[in-house]
Amino acid sequence: MADRKASTSSIPARNDPFELDRLAEELATREGLHPSHGHSSSTSQDLPELLPLSHDNLYLSAPEFNVEEFLLSRSYTSLPDLRAELRDYLATLKEELVKLINDDYEAFISLSTDLRGEGARMERIGWPLGDLRAQIVHSREQLQSVKDAVQDKLDRRAELREEKALLQLLLKISDSISRLESMLLITNPADSAGPSDIQPLELIARHQSESESTDERTKMSRAKHLLRTASEFNQLLYNSEKAASEGCAFVKESQWKIDRIKSTLSSDIEHLFASTLSSLVSTSKADMKPDVERRKLLADINDCLRAYDMLGLWRDAEDVIRREVVRDFVRKTVFPGCLAAPLSPMVPPTPFTNTSSYVNQQNPRTPYTPYTAFQSKTNPFFTSTIVNSNSIYLLDDYDNALAALYNTILRFIDREVKPIMEAAEHVSGGVKSRRPSPLAPVVKNSAIASGSLILEGVDVKSEDGFDILSNVVWAEVAQGIMDDLGSSVFAVGRPEEFRKNYETTQAFLRSLEYLAPSLQAVNDMRHHSVYETFERRWQLPVYFQLQWKDIVTKVEDALESRSLSASISKGNSEVSNEVVFVMAPSLAVWKAINRCWSAEVFIPDLAHRFWRLTLQLLKRYRVWFDSSLPPFEIASPVVDKSPNTPSATPRMGTPSTSSQDQTDRKSVTDEDILLSQFSIVMQDIVSMRTNVMNLWSQEISVLLPYTEDEDGNADACESVLKSALSSLTDILPVARSQVEIILSRRCCDALAPVKSLPGQFRAASQKHMPSKPSAFVPLILRPVKVFFGIDTKNPSTKTMRDEFCVPVSSSVVDEVAARYANYLSAMRKNQESLRRLRMGKRSGFSLFGSSNSANDDDDREEERIRKQLVLDIEAFGKDAESLGVNLSASAAYKTLNYLAHANVNDIDAVSS
Structure with a gap:
């Protein structure tokens, strides 16, 4: 019943069709006038209240009072009301100020009363301070006087100690001068004596040195004597520089003696060094010294080099070696007609049976040895076999006069100069790093593969120490070659001979570097001015232009023919080991590409130029195809839907069977010609792609330097080559479609x-x-x-x-x-x-x-x-x-x- 009543009450009454009662109730509820809320209509929205002025007001307590902000905050107050508020607030402030003064006045008055009589007490306390200050000042003065006296004595003692050390230094200098003059047998003239106060010291020192030197000469050789003299002179120079910095007049007066000792010592060392070198160097086998005597001469040379190193006369020692050892040999060996002169009779090398088999196994040829146009069992660039105990690497001088000349130079350097270089390297070992001998074969074999030594961790060219390889050996040999053999060795007008001379010379340089006593010596030689001049004499760009002209001329002559017909016999022996070609232009292009990287043409320093020429040849080959290919037959797409079949699929390129197609169809002879042409084109393109990629994997990839593309991917050159070949192989799908149509x-x-x-x-x-x-x-x-x-x-x-x-x-x-x-x-x-x-x-x-x-x-x-x-x-x-x-x-x-x-x-x- 209740539900029914509720439902009936929810139904609007028939006498109120507009539902005015319900709307009135909702309005009363919304405005809070409904009796169920329990409050009257007086509860409306709260109006903003304006707080009176006080110390808590933000605008009044701000560091800087802003009138505009303050007035805007009181915008709801009229100006008269605002003035009344400000007056009230002013009165409040005055009351607070008076109250504050009244509260603190009593404390201020009591303070003056409490301090009465404190002045006299403070004066009594401060009266003894004056006496204390006077006593302290007097004590300080006494202590300072004692300190000054002690410091004066210490300074005087230090001066005396320095004067004593200086006097002892002067005595050492005087004693060294006398000793050196006695050791070098230098006599002093009567009128060249120094001051009278120093003469007795010199006489005592000379007497002692003469007695000692007489005994020493009987115990040591001349080289040991000069080495000790150089050590003594080195000490004298050190002491003289130290005494000269003190401004001693004795050093200035004795400077002429020091200079005379230096000139005499250098002259004696030079004379002994030159005579020892002359005795060591043998012009023939009959003049070779026994091992005992040779070891003694090498010991004397080592002592002379140590003496030169002590004196810092490295260049003087190199001049002596150049004059006494290298220069005469170079003049006798390298002269304008030396390459045309008959070689000295030598026993022919014993033929080894495995040599021929080794050569025959090289198919395809190995491109890892760019500086080897010749083979030999003694060639280090084909085998790592050590010829003799000295690890000398000789070139194959069979039918190669320049290689025979280089071998003569290498043998001389290994026999006569290498012991001197090793001794000099041992003497100046603190300046240059010495290469460890156990790793020498490994370094050499790795250098053989790359064509040069890798100088990692080697400093730049050093100015101190001996540099016999660069300043003596290489300077003389290179200058002799450039002066006397420049017209024949560097003759770029004969490309084949030029390339042979270049590779032979590069092999000679590598062999010469293997004779170097250290990697630092190799680095110094490569940075030598004569080495750079020697490298500039090779006109490699001119050589490339000559080879480029020869290669491109043959290719262009072959590409003049536009005929796509077979023009090469099946039994062509030139390409018997490769994928065969059918057309003569294709064979000409392949021969040109192969020639760029062949041992008879390629030079590593021109690798980038030959690489560019290879890409240009492939591009030219593609252009020739574009101008030689016959017009293509375009097959229209036909959708063949066979009836009564389970499925019907579209087909592309179905030849038309209409009557017009039958009338337009070419004759059988023309189709045979087209098939033959497209077959030849497809076969030659595939052969070119296969041969070029084989050439890349076997030779080009090894000869080119390692490169990366912009994305950091390796083998950037390979991607470029594949791109060039892809532009050529784009013809294959079109040619295949023509073959499929026919x-x-x-x-x-x-x-x-x-x-x-x-x-x-x-x-x-x-x-x-x-x-x-x-x-x-x-x-x-x-x-x-x-x-x-x-x-x-x-x-x-x-x-x-x-x-x-x-x-x-x-x-x-x-x-x-x-x-x-x-x-x-x-x-x-x-x-x-x-x-x-x-x-x-x-x-x-x-x-x-x-x-x-x-x-x-x-x-x-x-x-x-x-x-x-x-x-x-x-x-x-x-x-x-x-x-x-x-x-x-x-x-x-x-x-x-x-x-x-x-x-x-x-x-x-x-x-x-």
Whole structure:
């Protein structure tokens, strides 16, 4: 009942159609006037209250009072009211100020009362301070006087100590001068004596040095004596510089003696060093010294070098070595006619049987040795075999006068100069790092592979210490070659001889570097001014221009012919080991690319130029193809939807069968020419790509420096080469499509007997069931086999078969299967029409399926035709599989096979 009442109450009354009562109640509820809220209408919105002015007001307590902000905060107050408020606040402030003064006044008055009498007490306290200050000042003065006296004594003692040390230093200098003069047998003239106060010291020192030097000369050799003299003189120079910094007059007066000692000492060392070198260097085998005497001479040379190193006369020692050892040899060995002079008779090298086999195994040639135009069992750039105990690497001087000259120089340096360089390196070992001997073969073998030594962690050219390899050996040899043999060695007008001389010289430099006593010596030689001048004499850009002209001229002459015909015999021996070419222009381009990186032309310093020329040749080859290829036949896309098939798929490039296409079709001769041209183009492009990539992997990738592209990927050069080859191989898809069009057209023409197959069975006298395929079936794909030379197994078309046989055959089989299916569909329609015309009614018999026809002869005839078609299609499939075609992936062949095996009812059901 309550629910019913509630529901009835919710229904508006009939006498209040606008529901005014309900709206009034909702309005009262919204405005808070409903009695259930329990409060009156006086509870409205709160109005803003204006607080009176006080110390807490933000605007009054701000560091800087802003009138505008203050007035805006009191914008609801009129100006008279605001003035009244300010006056009230001012009165409040005055009251607070008076109250504050009254509160603190009592404390201020009591403060003055409490401090009464404190002044006298403070004076009594401060009276003793004056006496204390006076006593402290007096004590400080006494202590300072004592301190000054002690400091004066200490300073005096230090001065005396310094004077004593200086006097002792002067005594040492005087004693050293006297000792050195006695050791060098220098006599002093009577009028050159120094001051009288120093003369007794000199006499005492001279007497002592003479007694000591007489005993020492009997115990040591002349070299040891000079070494000790140099050590003494070095100490004298140190003491003289130290005394000169003090401004001693004794040093200035004795400077002429020091200079005389220095000149005498250097002269004696030079004379001994030169005589020892002359005794050590042997001009012939008869003059060679015994090992004992040779070791003694080397010990004397070592002492002389140590003396030179102590005196800092490194360049003087190098001048002596140059004058006494190297210069005479260079003048006798390197002269204008030395390359044309007959070589000295030598015992011919014993032929080794493994040498020839080693050479024959180099196929293809190894490009890791750019400075080796010659082979030998003694050549370090082909084998790491050490020829002798001195690890000297000789060049193959067979039929190479320059190599024989370099070998003579290397033998001389190894025999005569290398011991001196090693001794000098041992003496100045603190300046240059010495290469460890156990790692020497490893360093050399790695250097052989790269063509030069890797100088990691080696300092720049040093100015101190001996540098015999650069300043003596290389300076004399290089200057002699440039002055006397420059016109023949650096003759760039004869490129082959120039390249041979360049590689021979580079091999000589590597062998010379292996004789260096340290890596620092090699670094110094490479940074020597004569080395840089010697390298500039090789006019490598001119050599490249000559080779470029020769290569490009031959290529352009070959590319003048626009004929795409076979012009190279099959038995061409020049490319017997490579993938063969068919056209002479292709062979010319390949020979040009191969020549750029051959050992007879390539120079490592010109690698970037030959790399650019290789890319230009590939680009020129592509341009030649663009201007030589015949016009392409454009095949319009045809959508072939065969009726009565389970599926209909679109096909691209189906040759047209219309009457206009038949009239416009080219003759068989023209098609044969086009097939031959496209076959040649495809074979040469594939051969070029294969050969260039083989050349890259075997030679170019090793000869070019390591590079990275912008993204940081390695083998940037390989990506560039592949890009250049891709622009060339872009012709292959177009050429293949042209071949597919022609071959598809010819294969489809072989399907013509299919149309007359029912008439042949009707006209045949014997009505037996067929057991073998028709004679035209092997002729369907015969054009493909002839094109790829499958039956003849022609080796010249092997590249074509491997690359294009399967894709071309697959495309042709799809075209032929689609055309075959069209013929079968047309045959079925014609047969059905003929049967209807003959019987006058729809017959249930089908060409491809069994029916309930009353005529048994027609039934058997249809079955024979169907059996023949199945045999033909199976034979066609086997023929296609022999070409490598995957029939399971061919939709056209599946449709054809379905049409051959399916019944007519199934085909009609699918078609409907």
